[in-house]
Amino acid sequence: MxxxxxxxxxxxxxxxxxxxxxxxxxxxxxxxxxxxxxxxxxxxxxxxxxxxxxxxxxxxxxxxxxxxxxxxxQGDLGTSIFFNQPVTSILAARAEPTIFLSLFSLTFALLIATPIGIYAAYRRGSFADQSAISIAMLAASVPSFWTGLMFQRYLATELGWFPAAGYGEPGADFLERMRHLILPSIVLGIVNSALILRFTRASMLDILGEDYIRTARSKGMGERRVVLRHALKNAAIPIITVIGLTFALLVSGAVVTERVFNIPGMGNLVVSAVLRRDYPVIQGTLIVVATLYVVINLITDLLYLLVDKRVKY
Incomplete structure (x- = not known):
């Protein structure tokens, strides 16, 4: 180790x-x-x-x-030309909305994809299985900016269930800021749930066909216990892998959603820096995102030990 x-x-x-x-x-x-x-x-x-x-x-x-x-x-990424401030300070100020947006989006994606993927694998070939695959393909095909605009119009503007854009007024408390992230998180969660759903279904299909699953059923073990305790536990490694990759993509790839919902995160900062030709900010963001990628990959590999004691490093 x-x-x-x-x-x-x-x-x-x-x-x-x-x-x-x-x-x-x-x-x-x-x-x-x-x-x-x-x-x-x-x-x-x-x-x-x-x-x-x-x-x-x-x-x-x-x-x-x-x-x-x-x-x-040493942590010195230079000084922004536009803001005339250290790039690390600017990125730290913009990190909160991006990190929480990624976490909330991943949570929504898991709530959507995991149960549907498990059920689709369990009911392989059924109408529910085919519907789940079709919905996943549709969610992956529709651009996130179009989904965001539709949600803004109907859920925020017409129904008034969520704030349409922004990150709260200056001085807004933590809960108010998080409330502004619910709608964009749902948008990103729907888009990114497709990959997790397909991996969950494929991994569960492989495990549900194993001999020890048939043995557990032949001994009279309940279906819920067979699926959730035995099959899901052994199918968890590929699922954890795709979850880690999805979170890394969310942190670095929420640019369009942040622009649509006017969220002052790292993605919005990068777009503004490109338009302003603020190269120190672009360089610093690239370095920070790459560092997050390798750290998330390491954490994902270490999580294998928690779900499967047979894994050895």
Missing amino acids: PYYLFRRFVGMLVVILMVLTIAFVIVRLAPGDPAALMLGPEATVEDAAELRVRLGLDRPILIQYLSFAAAAF
Whole structure:
């Protein structure tokens, strides 16, 4: 186990270093002077030269890369051109809505996909099974922005069940902010439930055909116990894997939903940074998201030990 963790941490460092390199190269590959691109067409030559010195772009490329990587590993992701604040502070301020939106969306997806996937596998070939597959394909095919707009119109505007957009007024309490995340979480939960449903069904189908399941039934064990205690427990590893991947995708891929519902999260921040050419924010977000990916993958692998004691590292 310690050796496995050591290898995983080394692999995480390698991945993060590769992401750092890509983020560093992206800015340098942009046509023209990076400093002039960041400042926009109205900037003067003197402004571009000042920013080039402030960002260290006047130094040799190798020194720039080493300084950038060393600062990133120390938690310094640079300073935003637009906000004139450290990128880490900006990302920390925008992390709350994105993290809670991802958690709520994953919860809704699990509430939808897990029971339907289990029941569809149990009733393989039935009308309920075919309906579940069709609904999953439909949920995966419909764009999230269209679902969000429809929900905004009918559930928020016409029925008034949820706030239509935003993250609460300035100074709103925690519960009020979370209330604004319910509708976008439902939208993302529906879209991302399709993959979890299909994996749950496929994994349960594999286990329900095993000999020990037939043996348990032949001994008179109740169907609920057979399905939930024996089959689901042994089918949990693929399900946990897809849940971990879904959560990582939600954290990094809620851009469209955050724009539709005007949620001040990390996705909305990245879109604004691209439009403003705020490259330090883009670089910092890329590094943070990549780090979240590798951490979530590690946590997912460690969760295997909780559901299956046979797993050895």
